[in-house]
Amino acid sequence: xVLEASIKSIDxxxxxxxxxxxxxxxxxxxxxxxxxTTYCIIxxxxxxxxxxxxxxxxLLPTYAYxxxxxxxxxxxVVRGDExxxxxVRGRIVTRIPQxxxxxxxxxxxxxxxxxxxxxxxxxxxxNPLEKAGKLLKLVKLPLEVIDYYPHELSGGMKQRAAxxxxxxxxxxxxxxxEPTSSLDAYLRGVVASLLKRVQRELNLTLVFITHDIALAxxxxxxxxxxxxGTIVEEGASDKxxxxxxxxxxxxxxxxxxxxxSRETLSTIPGSPPSPTSYPEGCxxxxxxxxxxxxxxxxxxxxxVEPQHKVSCWRYA
Amino acid sequence: MSNSALLQVIDLYVNYRxxxxxxxxxxxxxxxxxxxxxxxxxxxxxxxxxxxxxxxxTLLKTIVxxxxxxxxxxxxxxxxxxxxxxxxxxxxxxxxxYVPQEPSQSLDPRMKISSxxxxxxxxxxxxxxxxxxxxxxxxxxxxxxEEVLELYPRDLSIGMLQRVAxxxxxxxxxxxxxxxEPTSSLDISTQAQxxxFLREMREVFNLSYILxxxxxxxxxxxxxxxxxxxxGTIVEEGPANExxxxxxxxxxxxxxxxSKxxxxxxxxxxxxxxxxxxxxxxxxxxTCFRELxxxxxxxxxxxxxxxxxxx
Numbered sequence: 143x144v145l146e147a148s149i150k151s152i153d154x155x156x157x158x159x160x161x162x163x164x165x166x167x168x169x170x171x172x173x174x175x176x177x178x179t180t181y182c183i184i185x186x187x188x189x190x191x192x193x194x195x196x197x198x199x200x201l202l203p204t205y206a207y208x209x210x211x212x213x214x215x216x217x218x219v220v221r222g223d224e225x226x227x228x229x230v231r232g233r234i235v236t237r238i239p240q241x242x243x244x245x246x247x248x249x250x251x252x253x254x255x256x257x258x259x260x261x262x263x264x265x266x267x268x269n270p271l272e273k274a275g276k277l278l279k280l281v282k283l284p285l286e287v288i289d290y291y292p293h294e295l296s297g298g299m300k301q302r303a304a305x306x307x308x309x310x311x312x313x314x315x316x317x318x319x320e321p322t323s324s325l326d327a328y329l330r331g332v333v334a335s336l337l338k339r340v341q342r343e344l345n346l347t348l349v350f351i352t353h354d355i356a357l358a359x360x361x362x363x364x365x366x367x368x369x370x371g372t373i374v375e376e377g378a379s380d381k382x383x384x385x386x387x388x389x390x391x392x393x394x395x396x397x398x399x400x401x402x403s404r405e406t407l408s409t410i411p412g413s414p415p416s417p418t419s420y421p422e423g424c425x426x427x428x429x430x431x432x433x434x435x436x437x438x439x440x441x442x443x444x445x446v447e448p449q450h451k452v453s454c455w456r457y458a
Numbered sequence: 459m460s461n462s463a464l465l466q467v468i469d470l471y472v473n474y475r476x477x478x479x480x481x482x483x484x485x486x487x488x489x490x491x492x493x494x495x496x497x498x499x500x501x502x503x504x505x506x507x508x509x510x511x512x513x514x515x516t517l518l519k520t521i522v523x524x525x526x527x528x529x530x531x532x533x534x535x536x537x538x539x540x541x542x543x544x545x546x547x548x549x550x551x552x553x554x555x556y557v558p559q560e561p562s563q564s565l566d567p568r569m570k571i572s573s574x575x576x577x578x579x580x581x582x583x584x585x586x587x588x589x590x591x592x593x594x595x596x597x598x599x600x601x602x603x604e605e606v607l608e609l610y611p612r613d614l615s616i617g618m619l620q621r622v623a624x625x626x627x628x629x630x631x632x633x634x635x636x637x638x639e640p641t642s643s644l645d646i647s648t649q650a651q652x653x654x655f656l657r658e659m660r661e662v663f664n665l666s667y668i669l670x671x672x673x674x675x676x677x678x679x680x681x682x683x684x685x686x687x688x689x690g691t692i693v694e695e696g697p698a699n700e701x702x703x704x705x706x707x708x709x710x711x712x713x714x715x716x717s718k719x720x721x722x723x724x725x726x727x728x729x730x731x732x733x734x735x736x737x738x739x740x741x742x743x744x745t746c747f748r749e750l751x752x753x754x755x756x757x758x759x760x761x762x763x764x765x766x767x768x769x
Contacts, residue, residue: 186645187616297510326509326672331716353645356717397650399679401717402702406657407650407679413615414647 147213148315148347149175149198154210154220156193156202160418164207167417168194169371171210172443175364177314180341180348182358182379185368186414192240192319194368195351199237199317200227215314232263235315238337241324242304246292252278252303253288259310277306280343281336298329302336309340315347322357330354334361355398359383367391370415370425373443377450387452390426424455432456464634464666465498465521470530472513472520489528490516492690493753500633503660503667505677505698507713508687514670515559517687518636521668522556534634552582555627555635560643561619565611572607575626582630592629599662600625601655617648621655628659634666641676653679674717678702686710689734696759706761708739733764741765 151173157166168190175181185191196202197212200219212220215234219227239245247255256274264270275285281302292300301321308316318337322330338361341348352358358365358379365382367375367390375388386392396408412429415421421428423438430437436455443453472491491513498504508514519525521532523539532539534550542550558564565574575596576589584592594604600621611619620640627635640656641649657680659665671677677684678698685695686709694707705711733739733746743764751764 186647327674328509328672328713328716355646394646397646399650399653399673399675401675401714402678402699404679407654409650409654410647413617 145176147174148177148215149173149181149349150213151220152211154194154197154212155208156190156197157207157209159205159207165417166207166209167371168197171373173366173373173376175315175347175349177347178341178345179363180338180350180361182362182365183349183351183368184353184355184358184365186353188414188416189368190371190417191351191368195237195317195319195349198315198349199235200231201237232259232311232313234313235317236308236311236313238305238308238316238318238321240320242297242300243292243324245304246300246307248292251289251291252295252306255307256288256310259307263311274306274310277309278303280309280340281306297325298332301325301329301333305333305337305340309344313346315349316341317349317351319351320353321350322352322354330357331360337361355383355395367394370420371417372425373453374426375452376443381447381450385450387446387450387457388426388454389430389432393431424453462499463497464500464502464535465668466531466533467494467496467517467521468531468533470494470517470520470532471528472516472525473528489690491520494530494687494690494692496685496692496695498634498666498668501664501666502683503669503681505681505684506668506670506687506692507672507674507677507684509672512687513690514672514687515638516690518556518638518668518670522554522636523551548582552578552630553633555630555632557623557627557635557637557640559638561623562611562616562643564623565619567611569610570607571609571611571614571622574611575607575622575629578626578630593625596625596629599628600659617644617651620644620648620652624652624656624659628663631663632665634668637667637669639671640669642671642673649676656680674702674713686713691762692760693735693763694759694761696757696761700759706756706759706766707763708735708741712738 151171154168154171155166156168157164171194183191183194197220198214208220208223208225210220214230217230219225219230253274256277257270260270260273274288278285278287283299283302287303295303322333325333334357337348350358350362362379365377365379366373369390375382375391386395393408393410399407410429415425424441427433427437441453441455441458443451444458445451446457470491471489473487473489476486476488494517506514516525520527526540534554537546537550539550572593575593579589579592593607597604597606602618602621641652644652660667667680669677669680681698684698684701685692686707688709694701694710701710702714705714732748733751736742736746745764751762753760753762754766756766
């Protein structure tokens with residue numbers, strides 16, 4: 143299989159206005175997402191992973207500042223401070239929201255919402271209602287749901303309906319922004335398996351944003367770890383998971399409680415920096431247990447082994 | 459009754475009334491907690507695991523006295539929590555700490571941290587200077603600087619807020635602390651900090667915990683005993699290592715599978731009568747379709763499943 147780039151970014155930075163200046167919450171990100179793969183973005187809250195996802199999905203607020211270059215399915219959407227998502231949103235890329243109950247319109251039945259999206263993109267030529275039924279079948283919801291209002295569905299069913307809604311315009315790329323964070327552990331597994339199955343069946347590119355590493359490990363082909371607006375590690379999922387190289391990734395993996403293990407968890411000292419006060423040089427430096435003098439300069443993302451990149455001076 | 463029993467929950471039912479104004483003339487009653495009994499010994503931690511809507515939070519709220527049971531009793535050191543009055547009630551309430559879900563929502567945004575933390579003491583009629591001294595002390599214990607007292611919840615990170623919420627529960631010097639999803643809104647690194655911190659607090663104050671969570675690996679990290687809850691009832695209970703190594707109930711098996719993240723596809727739909735887990739189970743018999751399973755005691759464990767009724 144020849145790998146083709148679906149999403150490509152070069153030195154992409156995204157920022158918001160702050161105290162007469164621009165606060166860059168995503169800094170010089172270079173990523174390539176291959177077509178028909180699942181790409182995970184892992185990071186803690188406030189690391190810029192949702193902003194990056196919104197940039198891919200064309201849902202950045204109008205007051206956001208951009209810099210660099212971003213391409214989605216061959217269409218240039220960000221170049222310098224200009225953005226152009228015309229014809230990209232919907233037909234090419236859609237987003238699955240974090241909280242389905244706030245994304246679904248409470249006054250409109252699920253069926254009507256689906257039909258509205260299908261009509262908007264494809265008109266009435268292909269029976270939209272039939273298509274809506276097919277979408278519900280794809281996400282394993284019973285057909286009756288077409289006449290249900292969102293409040294009549296449980297949390298897991300709502301998330302399934304939100305996935306069906308995201309699939310309605312038949313996109314090529316889906317950005318799932320923490321789709322499982324409002325669900326319990328059991329439903330989390332179910333929804334993640336569903337997304338993976340849909341991705342395989344429809345040959346989609348799935349960008350999966352999460353802070354749940356265990357979940358990412360089961361469904362992803364590629365993993366990117368973000369910290370304080372930068373990418374610290376990137377690569378094929380088995381390489382990153384079995385051989386984490388960046389000290390942050392290593393510590394993060396050790397902090398997950400294992401089933402049945404009662405050993406004391408290792409923690410990362412301190413807390414993540416806020417975008418207003420990023421430290422100089424490597425942004426993990428103040429919390430890093432193995433830092434040295436070189437770390438006062440910003441490291442670059444370098445390839446340590448095939449399909450495994452890390453941004454740390456220890457491997458330079 | 460053994461002497462070391464700290465808390466006993468006896469045959470507890472909590473019902474909510476579903477009011478349908480127009481369709482039903484008689485309002486229906488649904489049990490959020492049904493037929494729950496367990497005993498918690500001093501210094502022990504019980505992990506209550508279950509999916510959303512299984513009645514975990516309702517159970518905690520009933521134990522702490524926010525909700526009233528429809529049937530059954532909660533007994534703390536031989537005294538019924540809901541029937542106690544006056545000084546005795548105050549004493550019991552001081553000895554049971556409660557950390558609600560979502561620290562950012564349970565702390566009043568208009569109150570300074572100092573007033574939030576000392577609020578339980580105000581209810582106990584403790585003088586103002588004493589309250590402030592104890593707040594200062596407890597913040598030191600939970601590892602927060604003293605300046606935090608003068609701040610508002612918006613000034614703190616979510617991990618710090620969780621520590622404040624725990625400090626508020628610990629300020630009355632409780633013996634039992636009820637934790638409602640203490641880590642579900644936290645990041646992994648903060649979660650590890652809070653879990654280690656809870657363990658440390660348990661040793662420092664010789665506490666008992668009831669830890670409610672949907673994540674079985676978080677529960678197994680802190681608890682000696684596990685209770686798996688679903689559809690308002692405890693379907694399996696026993697020592698944590700035994701439950702994890704050899705789960706008896708099909709729902710426990712599914713939860714353990716989910717935490718190991720095998721790909722799961724089957725759906726957990728509610729059956730009309732009989733055991734609610736028919737869809738998950740491979741050993742179902744005709745009895746399972748007709749009747750709810752009884753509680754069966756096997757050694758130190760209890761399970762609600764027809765499969766073990768002959769043993």
